[in-house]
Amino acid sequence: MDNSIFEPFIRKWDLAVDGAQIVTHTSSLLPVFFNGRVAMLKVATDIKEKLGVNLMMWWNGEGAAEVFEHFGDAVLMERATGSRSLFEMAQHGQDDEASAIICAATARLHQTRKQESPELLPLAHWFEAILARPREGIFADCARAAELLLSEPRDVCPLHGDIHHANILDFGNRGWLAIDPKGVIGERTFDYANIFCNPNHHIATTAGRLERQLRVIASSADLEETRLLHWVLAWAGLSATWLIEDKLQEHVEPTLQVARIAAAVIDNRSAKISS
Numbered sequence: 001m002d003n004s005i006f007e008p009f010i011r012k013w014d015l016a017v018d019g020a021q022i023v024t025h026t027s028s029l030l031p032v033f034f035n036g037r038v039a040m041l042k043v044a045t046d047i048k049e050k051l052g053v054n055l056m057m058w059w060n061g062e063g064a065a066e067v068f069e070h071f072g073d074a075v076l077m078e079r080a081t082g083s084r085s086l087f088e089m090a091q092h093g094q095d096d097e098a099s100a101i102i103c104a105a106t107a108r109l110h111q112t113r114k115q116e117s118p119e120l121l122p123l124a125h126w127f128e129a130i131l132a133r134p135r136e137g138i139f140a141d142c143a144r145a146a147e148l149l150l151s152e153p154r155d156v157c158p159l160h161g162d163i164h165h166a167n168i169l170d171f172g173n174r175g176w177l178a179i180d181p182k183g184v185i186g187e188r189t190f191d192y193a194n195i196f197c198n199p200n201h202h203i204a205t206t207a208g209r210l211e212r213q214l215r216v217i218a219s220s221a222d223l224e225e226t227r228l229l230h231w232v233l234a235w236a237g238l239s240a241t242w243l244i245e246d247k248l249q250e251h252v253e254p255t256l257q258v259a260r261i262a263a264a265v266i267d268n269r270s271a272k273i274s275s
Contacts, residue, residue, distance in 0.1 A: 210262060
């Protein structure tokens with residue numbers, strides 16, 4: 001595969017290639033050696049990824065992979081070498097344990113720091129995509145939830161923006177650390193909503209899973225269950241909106257199914273309170 005996108009940075013930082021490149025819809029990555037250490041060279045191709053680099057540097061290796069070098073759209077960072085996988089844990093009977101680990105790692109990212117945070121995108125900007133959609137079906141419920149939450153945000157802090165099982169990795173002695181933040185700022189509860197749509201569609205839509213994870217995540221992260229439920233509803237609608245925009249139609253319905261489950265749980269809870 002063509003490594004030309006990496007060549008300027010390989011020369012700049014005197015890197016040795018240590019594997020094949022990895023291409024995602026937002027960046028290109030290449031395993032390398034840097035000063036005798038294993039590292040990952042990443043070149044961002046999406047604006048959210050570029051903002052995330054500034055956030056990674058601000059975290060300074062506390063709760064996230066350490067940044068060794070940064071120039072333009074490229075970042076050279078610590079590479080995960082541990083053997084444990086949250087995706088595998090969730091698939092093999094340790095779904096709750098995996099979520100608790102994710103919550104602990106995310107809490108480290110949300111800790112107050114002495115240094116002023118970099119310029120980040122307001123979370124409300126993301127939700128403009130769903131608020132601009134026609135208010136039809138489950139999308140109407142998602143949009144209403146988003147409007148309610150964004151009108152009175154709580155516990156505002158820099159957010160990762162894409163917390164899920166593949167973005168919290170095993171870094172061996174350094175523990176579980178985050179990669180690939182998107183660089184937004186908003187209510188901290190938002191960062192836990194995407195766990196409910198992961199690690200895959202089958203697990204995310206399994207009967208009873210959302211309600212069980214609601215208890216696990218709310219307890220682990222010290223969150224209010226009802227508010228977390230509304231964030232799950234809002235996020236699933238936004239995620240589905242983006243999937244439609246990106247023409248990833250096969251992922252839209254499973255994501256909306258998570259939204260429908262969240263909406264049903266909210267309705268059931270409201271009915272119990274009213275009765």
